[in-house]
Amino acid sequence: MASLMQGRLPINQDLLMMQKGMLLRKVRSRSWKKQRYFRLQDDGMTVWHARQAGGTAKPTFSISDVERVREGHESELLRSLAEEFPLEQGFTIVFHGRRSNLDLVANSVEEAKIWMQGLQHLVDFVTGMDQQERLDQWLSDWFQRGDRNQDGRMSFHEVQRLLHLMNVEMDQEYAFQLFQTADTSESGTLEGEEFVQFYKALTKRTEVHEVFENFSADGQKLTLLEFVDFLREEQKEGERASDLALELIDRYEPSDSGKLRHVLSMDGFLSYLCSKDGDIFNPTCLPIYQDMTQPLNHYYINSSHNTYLVGDQLCGQSSVEGYIRALKRGCRCVEVDIWDGPSGEPIVYHGHTLTSRIPFKDVVATVAQYAFQTSDYPVILSLENHCSWEQQQVIANHLTEILGEQLLSTTLDGLLPTQLPSPEELRRKILVKGKKLRTLEEDLEEEEEEEELESELEGGQEADSELEAQLESEPQELSPRSKDKKKEKRSKPILCPSLSALVVYLKSVSFHSFAHSKEHYRFYETSSFSESKARSLIKEAGNEFVQHNAWQLSRVYPSGLRTDSSNYNPQELWNAGCQMVAMNVQTAGLEMDIYDGLFRQNGGCGYVLKPDFLRDAQSSFHPERPISPFKAQTLLIQVISGQQLPKEDTSKERSIVDPLVRVEIFGVRPDTARQETSYVENNGFNPYWGQTLSFQVLVPELALLRFVVKDYNWKSRNDFIGQYTVPWTCMQQGYRHIHLLSKDGISLHPASIFVNISIREGLEGDES
Template sequence: MHDNLVLNESLLTQLQQAYARHGQPHRWDEHQTAAFFQHIQAEGTEHWLPSGDGLDYGGFLEYMTSPAANALGPPPPEQDLSWPLGSYFCSSSHNTYLTGDQLASDASTAAYKDVLLRNCRCIEIDVWDGTEHFHDPDNPDSGGFDGRGTRKLGFRARTALKVGTWVLDNCMTTEKAKEEAKEHKARFASLLGVEPRVLHGHTLTKEVPFREVCRAVKEHGFVTSDLPIVVSLEVHCTPPQQDTMVEIMRQEWEGLLLDEPDEPAEVLPSPEAMRNKILVKVKYVPPEGDLTPINTTESDMSDIARDGEPAKKEKPVKITHDLSDMGIYTRAVKYKSMTQKEAEMVGHIFSVSEPKLPGAFDKEASLFFAHNKRHLMRTYPAGTRVDSSNMDPSGHWRRGVQFAALNWQTMDEGMMLNEALFDGSKGYVLKPDGYRGVKLGHEEGGEPMVPHQTLHACSVTVLAAQGLPSESGAGLHPYVSVKLFADPHPLQLMKREPLAGRTEPAEGINPDFGGQTVLFGDVVGVTSELSFLMFQVMNDELGRDPLLGWACIRLDRLRTGYRIVRLFDLENNQTPAALLVKIEMAVQNAGA
């Protein structure tokens, strides 16, 4: 939102003091105005000094309440989308189907609608063998519908399914026979019209039909962004139900799926070349080989049983060639090392879990980072995050990971950073220099180095806030936590303590913080495109302090000087609340 801010008394008082601090009390002359805009605000005076005769207090307030004084600067008007896919960060979701925690929440197509309309471009679908729900596109009016557009099996079909399942479950005694029985059951179910379902396995999460998820992707996927969608499939289905998956995807995504290229690609295509297309990420099976057991489970949560105890280890699922062939530029390969033969295969994608990423990177850091300049990688939260909390994705981006998948249903610091990186984009952000390879045909220029900057005398002075949410201002004791996410590049082998500070609590919904300063000092080795300043307004209470509002800004879009910070709520909606701060830092490029 870019509407002008209406000021309350707390902000007005601090702005009046700021105006008096930098010039004459009623009207700044031309030199005082120029000094304020150039040295304090680090911007030009063209718009606010058109006649060259200074700036009065009313003009100063007009400036401070306009979008020009927002701490968040505008995104670039145009983004270059012609680089290969591996040259971009992609806004990505983990366990997209869940509406809450990973033990007992519902699976819902509404979750896909929500993230897609927020420009998420990589979603996840966990697919399991179906039960009695199925969809009959040729006979939609027959049978009883369950209210979601999905028909249940009739009495005879349901009885036949139960009898056949009972026979296969009770007449097979050996382990080999039991494994064969699973496939027989799936084939029998497919003949009756049973379709796969989406849920979080081995938990109490509710299910939703796979077809409905595919339909939701088609209906909402390209409403707010026409850039390509990567669908990450976690397949737990038997081969007959995989065949049904392929049929459903081809039906529901007709005209949206990528075609196999006529010739093997030398490099990945660009987002520009794949507008309005869906890429299927699925485990890769070599075409010359037989079906081989491949562990299709990425999420560590598959090892959590319904009672919260560790489950019996799931046996690998055989992926059919028809399903595997749907992965064209996103062929999922199990990561072992950067020297495995698949690491140079155009169109592969490695997946690495949050807890395994640091060790995997440290073991072969240079190869790891070089790989992610040209080839794809997806990371995802640890399976122990049963509350659907999130990792800090910024460390993953600094390692070159394109798809750092997060739980979008939880607005915590991880998602705040994700919102900051992709703000103003349509789900793809071009990596900084040094994080990309070179375009095909432009090799003579070589690869640029990773940019490093130093922030000198970095500080944030918190002046006041207004409009904080509260049923009653009585008993509200807000304070402001300020965090700087600016870790050095991992190849620099530098360590840095977390950079954070907070104010003392103030009072009420329009608190005056009196100019308390959070000092960060000099910060070296910064890549501003991957560094962030985060504000969290908290209420000081016994126990866990609730969040009243937040904002997070990428450093390359952060404006210094006296600035208004517009606050968001836990639903990611901009609120009327705002902070008045003074941001100070001098940015020096390496070698300057």
């Protein structure tokens, strides 16, 4: 089986050395450092480890789990151990999703290079694999697990055990019949290619054959016209069906003669249905497809709360890794809680708790490095400033010096704006959100005066010192809102002018009421709301909140009582047009599934355009009581079948799953609903449901669909198997596969569910 991958994988010296195995030191903390023997398996795709060479080995990771390999000096943990090990001997394996990084130290710089280069070579190879190669890789992984004595062949007993691991409950006689048919060498065992044939026989998709035969005159192939009919009638591809049919045949038909004759075989048809083009998520919504030239407040902005935390809020670890992960996943607004630190250096941590601390300058350096790796659109630094005047000065210096050209420190053209700039205008810019001593108008006036003074006076230095004295005296005059607050203000640190000046378009102001904001605030002033305050405002004054968010930015943050870093449902805040709905992105679950579902579209750039009725300052929309709009739709989902559904915990050889599918809709309150299929007993491999669920939706522009597969359990709550969330506006109709994701948002390839989606205009039973 290993030869399957090696046939395509260009083997080099590094990989051969890794396959021999090597002692590396695994580092979990400053006190936990242990030698382990790591070895790349012969398939070139999995790394196993043992306590020593020749010891009992167990799987560590699959190459498809790895996102990238980092050098030692990029690891906080390895940097803290620099006195014990040279940083050049260390490296970090970064995994997809929320899995913790793996820090390793080799015995020499040469050995570290072998592993770093070899792993990166394999990661690049896996990233470039097509659908068929990924399936071969998945089979190769299973073959490795089933082949207990690692002799490259599998007996029927090993195959039976493997089927159980793969979630297949099968009649023993039938399984043995398929085994014998596949064993063409008649050796009583299955080798690589024989195992593939056995798997193919096992996974024959009769439900797809039926669809194919409905459109194929001879049951053998789809002619170009037959395929066009299928795309038009079932897949609702409309006018583009003819051109698309040619394109898809060229892309998915495996045989050259089929391509030449413009026909699609059953294999080609299945390949299309399992591809990006056959996915429920419309491929046209995957790149940046929205207008990015509207003001910032017209977009939902992917925002993170307590970004520095990788655990809970009481004694979790603070780490720059939190910023790296948030920025890599498309967050465009990150939070920085800054407190006075030792030696005059500000630190970042969750105040008044036991969470660990990180230097502020390390956070800024990390943001500078990772801000634009995933998206070119602006990053907002939401500063929670608890520092003394002196350390605020240090904050301003670090921001200016480390971020350099990336930092936006004045309006784009030096002129007073009439609305917020667009993501397009702010490309590759980092904006500071925080308190500000004065208005933007006063700042700009002063800049003009400063320029005039400099040109008038020969001794520019005198002007500078005069200005500094003027600025230093200003906080006391400007910061109190009223005289009776003076006492309270005196006990708080006064805002430092140099830090205040770096806040341009995102001045933080307290919220009193919508009427007060309209009367006293400007469009570049932004208010923050706790989740409970925002919720009560939606109930009391939903339409006013919608209008407020059409001209000003709002940030909503999780309740301080969520010490476990849990999340709220972002949907009801989006319904009111709130832009920065901040989440604990480190915490997996339903709420983050919804969040990731919305931001999966538009190139994952972190900005999603709000529907037009949430961008209109005179909007009559009320999120709690939407007047039934003319765009109401009825959705029919036929849940047909499932493919290769994993067990929740593959380490336990317990019973096979009994899967059911739940479809959940999140949107305005009347649209929020859930329905589920019955469960299929003892079959996670190819369960068949064939059930139709029906939903009526008043405001489709705000709706998201979450498909969840659960393992039925009458004793307890059903166990989670996988999920996928898609915005209504990005959903394709027709026969579609939904490729499932784990709790951490990692692909569970090849696990999927096969559905038929149909959307009708209006509500069922509505004559209008």
